[in-house]
Amino acid sequence: MTSRHITQGDTRHGMVVGTASRSLGTWLYYVRPMPNPNVLQAVTNLACVPLRLLITGVLALLDLLTARASQRGEYLANAAAARAGSTEGAVGLMDRLMVTDSIVTTLHRETNSRRMRGSGRGGRHDADGLWEALAAHLDSVPEPEFERQRRVGALRGHSVDATHPPTHLRRRLLLNGAPASAAVTAGDSRTERVAGELAEVRGTLAREVVRDGYGNL
Structure with a gap:
């Protein structure tokens, strides 16, 4: 799947942008709020709010900047699918x-x-x-x-x-x-x-x- 996207010019799956997006997603996973927190966990959840907002904002910016290339890649992938099947x-x-x-x-x-x-x-x-x-x-x-x-x-x-x-x-x-x-x-x-x-x-x-x-x- 990833190779197909790279072949079609989808920068979201490239070396730089793809790695950055996956890394940010991993960080967002680790700083997500803990459910049913005790007092210490509630404080930790609150302390992580700025970091979560920062990561979410950067991910949104990456999505915005690469949206056109991503959709173009999907259209090209459709054409490749039609040629194959x-x-x-x-x-x-x-x-x-x-x-x-x-x-x-x-x-x-x-x-x-x-x-x-x-x-x-x-x-x-x-x-x-x-x-x-x-x-x-x-x-x-x-x-x-x-x-x-x-x-x-x-x-x-x-x-x-x-x-x-x-x-x-x-x-x-x-x-x-x-x-x-x-x-x-x-x-x-x-x-x-x-x-x-x-x-x-x-x-x-x-x-x-x-x-x-x-x-x-």
Whole structure:
């Protein structure tokens, strides 16, 4: 991820600015207020206020100065993704990111139902088919819902996070350019090998999600 940002000219992930930003973030973590403090900790919290304000201010200034380069890097990364996986694939991924709320809802429902089924078997939770259920939910989302989400996203300025440009602008830029075909493809045999290599990890993660809950991971 970092190398991708550096390649696209995102100075936030460069040697100087990136190191400074990570260092300031670490310092901010260490001077954060202690919860439920005793008298001595309350005094320490108060003494650290000027330092926290200083670090927060410098981080905000770094973000402001590098915002344009960061967003340019994201647009270039989108173009690279379209060249690798096709314009259709890159745009389709953006559309799916707009329905993440429904994915989270489905994940909670699936994990809860599996916990209830497992409560009668000595507390063993059945995690089989969890990821397939999420994939099936995504496949079931109709095109009108994606279109509605795109309109809402354009009105509200939907963005993956604060460092990404608005999703509808990223999508429009790709669609306004020449359509790109996928330069990287995987045949059935390679897809099966990848699935085989990930099978154990997928199963372990599914069991942890069902056991501990999505919000606790």
